[in-house]
Amino acid sequence: MCETCGCGDPHRVPVEVQEKILAGNERQAAHNRARFGEHGVLAINLMGSPGAGKTAVLEATARRLGPNRRLAAITGDLATDRDAERLRAAGIPAHAITTGSACHLDAELVHRALHHVPLAGLDYLFIENVGNLVCPAVYDLGQAFNIVVLSVTEGWDKPLKYPVMFRVADLVLVSKVDLLPHLGDVTLEAIAGALARVMPEPHLLAVSAQTGQGIEEWKRWLEAQKAGIRTAPDSLRAHPSP
Amino acid sequence: MCETCGCGDPHRVPVEVQEKILAGNERQAAHNRARFGEHGVLAINLMGSPGAGKTAVLEATARRLGPNRRLAAITGDLATDRDAERLRAAGIPAHAITTGSACHLDAELVHRALHHVPLAGLDYLFIENVGNLVCPAVYDLGQAFNIVVLSVTEGWDKPLKYPVMFRVADLVLVSKVDLLPHLGDVTLEAIAGALARVMPEPHLLAVSAQTGQGIEEWKRWLEAQKAGIRTAPDSLRAHPSP
Numbered sequence: 001m002c003e004t005c006g007c008g009d010p011h012r013v014p015v016e017v018q019e020k021i022l023a024g025n026e027r028q029a030a031h032n033r034a035r036f037g038e039h040g041v042l043a044i045n046l047m048g049s050p051g052a053g054k055t056a057v058l059e060a061t062a063r064r065l066g067p068n069r070r071l072a073a074i075t076g077d078l079a080t081d082r083d084a085e086r087l088r089a090a091g092i093p094a095h096a097i098t099t100g101s102a103c104h105l106d107a108e109l110v111h112r113a114l115h116h117v118p119l120a121g122l123d124y125l126f127i128e129n130v131g132n133l134v135c136p137a138v139y140d141l142g143q144a145f146n147i148v149v150l151s152v153t154e155g156w157d158k159p160l161k162y163p164v165m166f167r168v169a170d171l172v173l174v175s176k177v178d179l180l181p182h183l184g185d186v187t188l189e190a191i192a193g194a195l196a197r198v199m200p201e202p203h204l205l206a207v208s209a210q211t212g213q214g215i216e217e218w219k220r221w222l223e224a225q226k227a228g229i230r231t232a233p234d235s236l237r238a239h240p241s242p
Numbered sequence: 243m244c245e246t247c248g249c250g251d252p253h254r255v256p257v258e259v260q261e262k263i264l265a266g267n268e269r270q271a272a273h274n275r276a277r278f279g280e281h282g283v284l285a286i287n288l289m290g291s292p293g294a295g296k297t298a299v300l301e302a303t304a305r306r307l308g309p310n311r312r313l314a315a316i317t318g319d320l321a322t323d324r325d326a327e328r329l330r331a332a333g334i335p336a337h338a339i340t341t342g343s344a345c346h347l348d349a350e351l352v353h354r355a356l357h358h359v360p361l362a363g364l365d366y367l368f369i370e371n372v373g374n375l376v377c378p379a380v381y382d383l384g385q386a387f388n389i390v391v392l393s394v395t396e397g398w399d400k401p402l403k404y405p406v407m408f409r410v411a412d413l414v415l416v417s418k419v420d421l422l423p424h425l426g427d428v429t430l431e432a433i434a435g436a437l438a439r440v441m442p443e444p445h446l447l448a449v450s451a452q453t454g455q456g457i458e459e460w461k462r463w464l465e466a467q468k469a470g471i472r473t474a475p476d477s478l479r480a481h482p483s484p
Contacts, residue, residue: 013255050291050375050404051396077403101406103376133292134345134374153395154293161319164343182424
């Protein structure tokens with residue numbers, strides 16, 4: 001975090017104000033995490049740039065996991081509940097948080113949204129954060145895992161330029177890989193190389209919601225975490241999926 | 243702006259702290275604006291999501307404007323000076339601001355960068371903001387115009403979901419239009435329709451740094467503003483360029 005305000009503001013928010021804000025968020029996040037734990041719900045904080053394909057990945061995830069798994073979602077956007085609508089159409093009960101002009105969700109906003117999302121019997125709760133490659137990285141929501149969706153159309157160098165987000169990521173879903181043939185100098189190898197320079201434990205999966213590529217592997221990753229296996233298979237470490 | 247912190251933080255930064263921060267920024271922005279005016283420099287605040295193509299648009303702009311116009315750039319990123327390096331390679335003197343974890347530039351950061359960017363004799367100063375579709379919208383830098391680069395790969399609905407950014411935009415450059423044939427439901431008409439719902443005066447230009455499409459029209463827009471003509475031609479209003 002920068003020396004100014006909690007979400008990376010370069011301005012002069014006093015340090016004691018920042019600390020109070022983050023301490024309050026940590027307390028609320030711990031409360032959320034305890035609730036998820038009580039219900040055996042695996043909570044995922046899904047982050048990424050605007051238009052990275054977060055909602056499309058969740059639609060594909062719902063199709064792949066099928067009716068045997070119970071999913072729900074909380075979606076964050078400045079305005080509209082379009083993402084929640086799309087997810088409901090894909091069979092995922094979803095509640096929209098509209099943040100006005102706020103650039104990320106926080107633990108309190110998620111806590112309030114949980115009044116609309118019954119946790120009993122749920123397997124997975126996906127929290128689709130506001131599209132933003134900076135601010136959401138700073139605020140713990142109570143999730144078990146941070147997943148970053150990074151579209152190949154954003155270029156290969158984003159991990160180097162926005163390292164704060166990738167340092168907290170447990171797994172990066174490199175999305176829209178069906179567009180790679182049209183993107184000149186962008187390759188999975190270049191993206192994997194950039195991630196290896198900033199992620200403490202580089203894990204990535206190449207996916208396409210359009211073609212379904214990588215979605216089975218992503219499903220297996222989710223199911224492995226759900227089963228309590230925290231470590232990803234060696235095959236996923238810093239290697240793009242085929 | 244939201245009721246919390248200057249960059250749209252949902253947390254509880256006291257109102258008096260926010261007001262002080264923004265008032266300080268306004269004063270510094272006015273000072274920057276006066277300096278740009280003294281030197282007859284047209285300053286452009288270039289905003290957009292990570293990977294929207296801001297740097298590529300500037301590279302293409304330098305090629306099109308040619309040696310008769312003197313350009314300079316200030317680039318903002320959390321880390322690396324890659325964008326400034328790319329712009330220098332394209333013939334634009336450029337100074338990088340690395341913000342650490344800050345999600346936007348502010349007038350003070352730009353002011354400090356101006357020590358490295360001589361304004362005398364300059365025609366255009368492009369301030370390439372941190373890749374972020376939320377926070378940069380709130381902070382005046384002293385620019386004459388706000389330009390938002392919106393890639394077609396981000397989908398057609400981003401103006402509806404991130405209206406704060408588009409409300410302050412004087413012109414939206416809809417970028418990477420060469421990729422449209424591969425993007426299913428994304429059309430220029432859909433993007434123009436979404437912009438028309440949130441921009442007070444909807445102006446857009448469809449561009450591709452790859453093919454050069456729309457860059458001549460963008461150059462003409464710049465030259466018209468440089469000549470002191472504030473209003474864009476009617477042909478640009480809410481219509482995608484051919």
